[in-house]
Amino acid sequence: MVDMNGLPTGPRPHVVAWEATRACNLACRHCRASAQTEPAPDELTTEEITAVIDDIAAFARPVFIISGGEPLMRADIFEVARYGCERGLRVVMSPNGTLITPQAARQMAEAGIARISVSIDGSCAERHDRVRGVPKAATANTAVVPYNDLGAVEALFQARGEEIAAVIVEPVAGNMGVVAPEPGFLEGLRRLTCSYGTLLVFDEVMTGFRVALGGAQALYGVDPDLTTLGKVIGGGLPVGACAGKREIMQMVAPAGPVYQAGTLAGNPLAMAAGLATLGELAKPGVFDGIARRTRRLCEGFAAAARAAGVPIHQACVGTMFCHFFTPGPVVDYVTARRSDTARFSRFFHGMLQEGVYLAPSQFEAGFMSAAHDDGVVEATVAAAEKVLRQL
DSSP: OBOTTSOBOSOOOSEEEEEOOSBOSOOOTTOSSOOBSSOOTTOOOHHHHHHHHHHHTTSSOOEEEEESSOGGGSTTHHHHHHHHHHTTOEEEEOOOSTTOOHHHHHHHHHHTOOEEOOOOOOSOHHHHHHHHTOOGGGTTTOOOOOTTOHHHHHHHHHHHGGGOOEEEEOSSBOBTBOBOOOTTHHHHHHHHHHHHTOEEEEEOTTTBTTTBTTHHHHHHTOOOSEEEEOGGGGTTSSOOEEEEOHHHHTTBTTTSSBOOOOTTTTOHHHHHHHHHHHHHHTSTTHHHHHHHHHHHHHHHHHHHHHHHTOOOEEEEETTEEEEESSSSOOOSHHHHTTSOHHHHHHHHHHHHHTTOOOOSSTTSOEEOOTTOOHHHHHHHHHHHHHHHHHO
16 A cells, blocks of 8 residues: 555565575575576566665665575676665675675675675585584484385385384475376385385375365375365465374374464364365366366477477376476476476566466476366467467
8 A cells, every 4th residue: 555645554564575586506405495506487687676676665764685595696686785775775685605705795795785694504414403403303314215216115114114104295296397196106105104004194285176176195096194285275365284084183182182273273264265165166067177178278288399399298187287398208306307497487488478477487386277268278378389489
């Protein structure tokens, strides 16, 4: 809101944080951010962030935090910092410290940056744990194996099976694009966990009600011990849920000794929106129609790519989809990383020019909804045909 003088009204922020880039020169396993070597295609340009600073400057001199990724990987970072200082902001920066050379330090001072906060989330897990006071259990007692590699999971169980409390997996991976389970992978996880008395936990925050009305466990016929669900059960409003077998859930208060609570637990608005959304999805033909249009979109993209001579690996499960700019196959994170992210970036911006806003990262999943009708699908395919010919 603005008042008669064009100034914002209502509560004024004391701190404004800007994630300047997703690019980073490190890849710390325990970092909150997803590191990548190149900037994301949706990052603000110099002109866009200076316009934002102009808006922020209307407030009562808030602190402007520049973070990332690694902010020093942006060529314009000192120009932006200097402009913020000139507009009256208190500019501070949160880099990882590895790129602060004597020259960079001088440029920081000359730009007017008031404070530098260097993260202690280092690339060495042992050093990080020692400085932060994190128990070794947080890292040493967690084993990571490649998605879709049942042999690696079997080897881990053979070596440490009696120590493994739970196997946690996205049944259809959605945090590296969309990667479906290879035949037998989920069934193999269930067999192993049952053999060793280990819990199988499905992270269905993305896949719940998207790959099938009953989630991935219904689609693939694999019954986990615990399931996590996210905002889809609240119609997009803030909500989460953990569901599981009776003997496990009876351990949760008030029936059992395990305490749980949440600020928005049982929020009436979220519950009403969730019930309405799930009710719509359950109507005859609704979900099947969305899934059909998702397949049509992917088939159209694949045909357009073939015609343009652009190698694309198409991933489509239910109403989730992803276009990897690689010949494929894509079965795990390593093969997903072989995608041509520079070409994807050009494709993303080209589609944006045609009025189509896709997920801005090669490694984000796309979701179809009931709002995307046949006309939207055909228009999107037509835009893709035009853009792919220009790549």
